Amino acid sequence: MIKISNTLTRKKETFVPLINGHVSMYVCGPTVYDFFHIGNARTFITFDMVRKYLEFSGYKVTYVMNITDVDDKIIERANKEGISTKEVAEKYTEEFFRDVEALKIKKATFYPKATEHIEEMLELVQALEQKGIAYNSDGDVFFDISKDKNYGKLSGKKLENLQASERSEQGDKKNNFDFALWKSAKEGEPFWESPWGNGRPGWHLECSVMSSKYLGETFDIHGGGIDLTFPHHENEIAQSECSTGKPFVKYWMHAEFLNINDEKMSKSLGNFFTAREVLKKYPAEAIRMLFLQKHYKSPINYEVVFIEEAKNSVEKITNAYRRGLERAGVLKGGEFAYRNRIEDFKIGMDDDFNTAIGISIVFNSAKEINLLLEKDFLSEEDLDELNGELRFLEAADSILGILLPKSETGDKFNALMSVVLKLRSSLRDKKDWESSDLLRKELENIGIRINDTSQGTKWDLK
RNA sequence: GGCAACGUACCCAAGCGGUAAGGGAGAGCUCUGCAAAAGCUUCAUGCAUCAGUUCGAAUCUGAUCGUUGCCUCCA
Structure with missing residues (x-):
């Protein structure tokens, strides 16, 4: 039985998917205006692990990750480089996939792009307008949060306590916290035709639209970085639930940050490394080890010594695995040892994907292998045990991705x-x-x- | 100001009411020409502090101190 910490209820709940044996899962993906940083990588790796563990547990998983290919930052970048927004988006989408592959992240089932779903977005905005929840203000369409009595249920925020933002979106809004569903086009910006004039979609719209298109109006798991809880995910809920009248998502999962000097790593603070840079110095396995050694809901501080340590850990485990394989030959049997390890591994992983425990079991297994390898002669039972341990390491690795690949010489x-x-x-x-x-x-x-x-x-x- | 999360050994880190997992560093030993790797042993009567609940608390409650995040684009 898998348990998941649900941000919506603030509780750890037993996971029961909407459709027996099948999991529908959506994770907020990249805005393709630049390489992603190693903090973004933590979120991607976290949900890659979640997805793989669900599959390991016997579920068929439909995994959707959006590509945001129209946005202020893309426009800014395009203007700076004197190329089209389309070119910027295409370039960094390609780079995104390169890094994803290098990090040993399994491809999503679908990677829908915002610009390819404008039609559906317009439909959603119109539906909200017809219900009197969205209003047109000079070509900008806003969501009227006063019409949504559940607004704030995910982040636990109350309207009266929100601080007025200094940088709030321009335009005539009824309430300061109304958010844009549709933005009127400014000079030199990409635009699409709409009933309210030329413009482009607001940021939150694509996730509501594309998740329901590929997963249905209600789906199982929605993931993302913890900073997206408010306003992004809150607004997704508002849009979707007000238009469908159905619950949007059953389980909300949020991954904690990767910090630098105990401060959030972010593009705007400038204190970041791209995943690309880190991958030049360290193997993907070390990066995954660094992240997965801690529970996904705890912040991690990024320091060179920690990634060095993770690299050593990964080498240690890989060494045990390789040497064990050499000694064991073809893997077969080992049912008893395998079962024992997997059972312990599952106890940890079932509990809200506690990879810290999962990895401690991997270390126990590696140690047992080394112990067996100390012997000059392996009995029948020893060999069987060795086989079981090796099979366990392979199973664990299919979820964690921490065994180094064999160097091809x-x-x-x-x-x-x-x-x-x-x-x-x-x-x-x-x-x-x-x-x-x-x-x-x-x-x-x-x-x-x-x-x-x-x-x-x-x-x-x- | 509002809302959250967190504080466990020298460092990283599990633990979610029944007596402190795992990893790294350090120390000693085994193996070894040396090195490396590996193994063994050792390393928190104590979990920010102070009260309280309980037969029993790192775990629950309250207060205090400290760190961080969100409230604005953000993973």
Whole structure:
């Protein structure tokens, strides 16, 4: 039984999908005006893990992530670079997919784009207008929040306590917190025709429209970063529920931030690293380990020492796995050990996707493997246990994505290495420690690590 | 000002009323020509502070201190 912390109810609830065996899930995706930063990556990786765990648990998951390809920032960027908004959006959509793949994030079922759903958005705005909930003000259409008595139910905010914003959207609004459904086009901005004149959709509209199009008017899980709770998700609820009269989402999930120096990482503060930059220095597995080692609802502080540590952890686990595989041969059996580990793993993961516990079980398994590998002879039972542990690591990895890929070196390279190691062996036989140590050091410098073990000399790419 | 979250060892971090998981660092040992890797042992009578509830509290209640987030584009 999976439990989920639901932002809407502020409680941990047993997860029961609307349709038995099937999960409909929507997560707010990128606005494609730039590379995404490593903080955005945390949200994407969090929900990638959630999705994979649901699938592992036997659900068929329909996963939708939107691409916001029309927005102020895209316009700003296009003007700055002297190219069209379309070109900016296309470029960074492509870059988004490259980073997603590099981070070992499984592709969503659908990646709908805002600009491809303008028709449906217009329909939603018109429906709200007809109900007297939306009003036209000089080509801008606003949502009248005074008409929605449930407004604020997600974020727990009360209208009278909201602070008037200094940067609130321009236009004649009835209430300061009414938000734009449709914005009239300004000079030089992309626009679409509408009953209220040329303009473009407000930010919140696309998520209401595209989620219902691909998942239905009510769906199971809606995810995003915690900062989207208000106003974005609040407004999505307002739009959708006022137009359909049905509950919009059953479970709202929000991932906490990645901080720098205990402060929120954000584009506007300028204290961020792009995922692309970090991926140049560290493997995706280390990034995933760093994030997944902590529960998704706790803030993480990003520091170089922490990602270094995560990288070492990932190497340690991968080493145990690889060495175990070498010793075990073809994986088979091991039912008992596998079941035991999976059971512990599930206890953690079922409890609101507690990956911190999941990973501690992975460490326990790696330790057990290393312990078995200490033995010179493996009994039938030992081998069976080893198999079970390895199978568990593979299962856990299919959700967490923390095992390093095998470095592909090619037959010639492998043959060359065996010549080099043979040479070093003969030097060691002659007790020429100076030369053999020099060789080891030189190899280390070019990223090849040598270990002299009781089972012979092993090498590995760093 | 309103609304939230959080404070566990040297560091990171689980824990959600039954007596402190896991990882890293440190120390000692085993293996080893050395190094590395791996293993073993060790490392919080205590969980921000102070009261209270309870047979029993890191866990519940209240107060205090501290940190952060949201209320405005944001993952």
